[in-house]
Amino acid sequence: MDVLYFAWVRERIGLPREKVETEAATVAALVEELRAREDRYAAAFEDLSALRVAVDQELTDFDAPLAGVREVAFFPPMTGG
Template identity: 80%
Template sequence: MKIDVLYFAWVRERIGEPRETVETSAATVMDLVDELKAREPRYDLAFSDLKSLRVAVDQELTEFDASLEGVCEVAFFPPMTGG
């Protein structure tokens, strides 16, 4: 399946792209992360500390064990703060 993957803030800086379309067989977000990390060192660096990352699936904040069945978009970003 094809999924649009979006990267924000320092994740985008480490990967060097704001978005890409990925062909994947991943069942969960974590499976997708594992596939991406195996691609190149820049992905491994970007996903080296998952505690510092948040993920949204089809624009809904979720966890890394979320299913990718029927998903069109996954976004990775650092935690947000507000004031």
């Protein structure tokens, strides 16, 4: 699946997107796999309350299932302006 990173998440990880092979059943399990990769991922996913997630371009929660998903995106909350 494609994993996309936006704003400071992208800055901490150093990539805008990557292909990820995973057996994770949920977004939260995917995050745990990513955290275990390297310190830069651990730093990016340190505080999940500061992140939002979209699965196939639909906002969702971290307990969302990943079966059949093609894209997961991580980004900070949007602010108005």
